[in-house]
Amino acid sequence: MELKKLIAEQGIRCSIEKGTRVFSQGDESEYVYLVEQGLLKAFYVTANGKETIKSFIQPHSxxxxxxxxxxQTPCTFSLEAIEPSFLIRFPFSQLLKASERSLTISQEVIQILLGLALKKERREFELLTLSATERFENLKNAEPALIEKLTQNDIAKYLGITPVALSRIKNQ
Amino acid sequence: MELKKLIAEQGIRCSIEKGTRVFSQGDESEYVYLVEQGLLKAFYVTANGKETIKSFIQPHSxxxxxxxxxxQTPCTFSLEAIEPSFLIRFPFSQLLKASERSLTISQEVIQILLGLALKKERREFELLTLSATERFENLKNAEPALIEKLTQNDIAKYLGITPVALSRIKNQ
DNA sequence: GTGTGGCATTAACCTATGTTAAAATTTCAA
DNA sequence: TTGAAATTTTAACATAGGTTAATGCCACAC
Structure with missing residues (x-):
């Protein structure tokens, strides 16, 4: 892919330790990050301190x-490494500029955004129509390998329930 | 906008009566629709017959x-007119092809997809972190004019609760 | 006007999930 | 190997929202 090549060539590599943040909710950040290795979580912290996980980020995304x-508003969520990770950061504006110059790149951006929209739509569907138990079953089926790497705490925050509720669900 | 011009010139106009569907969940549909006039709802029906509303569609979207x-899979949701509506339908594949030929159009597609992704992200945030009461307050603030046109039934289905629960919320 | 059908409200009861806290288990560093 | 910290489970109780059903409220056709 032209686009990933561009980012790999011109972006800045950064290594993120487990438990460390790439950026925090409220920060300004003009970058997009290409994940080369590792595992991260994107999460919101609400006014009353509750954390909910938006998505888990795996290599190549x-x-x-x-x-x-x-x-140009503050970040709406934080990004933190669950495992030691390697990322390449690249200014979003440069990415858009590259897409203005090259049809190949703009096509790739369209494909990435289409994929993102499809993923968000599935998530919206699940949150809107399924119970926590059903969402958990879905996740187990869709991402069995991912679940192995996560704490129950993080799985619960992704499902939108408390770890206590997840423990209950697991024992029927 | 080049893209909307293209659709307006080459698309097929259709008039949809109130209560009638543009397409139904399970259908095949290779089209995108530009809304010229009216108001529609995009909704899921689950296996047990429960309806939940994904989004309301207003003119220009x-x-x-x-x-x-x-x-090329079946539609995941149905699209139905809440008010008499006028749409223009245009094959999605032709839209992608047009974006392969023209940088202007591909930029417009990118902007539309970015807007869509941002909207879905806000919805995901609300479903994940807010209570039904808070989501209702948000909707009232963001779309006061829209709320006037909707039945309580449809507002509830959009919030992900039952009309009974919404009635309760309204009286504190 | 009168009746019919679709909303909206209310009430009583039910269930899933939240909250808090304590106990059990695992992880990991010293 | 041991102890401290983190994670998971369990339990008891609280609450939001679901379910069902009865009632009231309109709007519209006749």
Whole structure:
């Protein structure tokens, strides 16, 4: 892919220790990040301190706060490494500029955004129509390998329930 | 906008009566629709017959089942007119082809997809972190005019609760 | 006007999930 | 190997929202 090549060649590599943040909710960040290795979580912290996980980020995906990168507002979520990770960071504006110059790159951006929209739509569907138990079953089926690497705490925060509720669900 | 011009010039106009569907969950549909006038709802019906509303569609927006249009799978939701509506339908594949030929159009597609992704992200945030009461407050603030046109039934289905629960919330 | 059908409200009861806290288990560093 | 910290489980109780059903409220056709 042209786009990933561009990012790999011109982006800045960074190594993130387990438990460390790439950026925090409220920060300004004009970057997108290409994950080369590792595992991260993107999460919100609400006013009353509750944490909920938006998504887990695995190698080869591109992540960044669209709000921050595109609308020049603060990041709406934080990004933290669950395992030691290697990322390449690249300014979002440069990515858009590259897409203005090259049809190949703009096609790739379209494909990435389509994929993102499809993923968000599935998540919306699950949150809107399924019970916590059903969402947990779905996750187990879709990402069995991922679940092995996560704490129950993080799985619960992703499902939108408490670890206590997840423990109950697991024992029927 | 080049893209909307293209759709307006080459798409097929259709008039949809109130209560009538543009397409139904399970259909194949390779189209996207540009809404010229009216108001529609995009909704899921679950296995046990429960209806939940994904989004309300107002004039100037573009709507279609990404899954069906892009992945050649059946539509994941139905689209129905809440008010008499006028749409223009246009094959999604032609839209992608146009974006392969023209940098202007591909930029517009990117902007539309970015907007969609941002909207879905906000919805995901609300479903994940807010209570039904808070989601209702948010909707009232964000779309006061829209709320006037909707039945309580449809508002409830959009919030992910029952009309009974919404009635309770309204009286504190 | 009168009746019919679709909303909206109310009430009583039910269930899933939250909250708090304590106990059990695992992990890991010294 | 041991102890401290983190994670998971369990239990008891609280609460939001679901379910069902009865009632009230309109709007519209006749």
């Amino acid at each position: 591109i992540i960044g706060s669209l709000n921050a990168a595109h609308c | 573009i709507i279609g089942s990404l899954n069906a249009a892009h992945c």
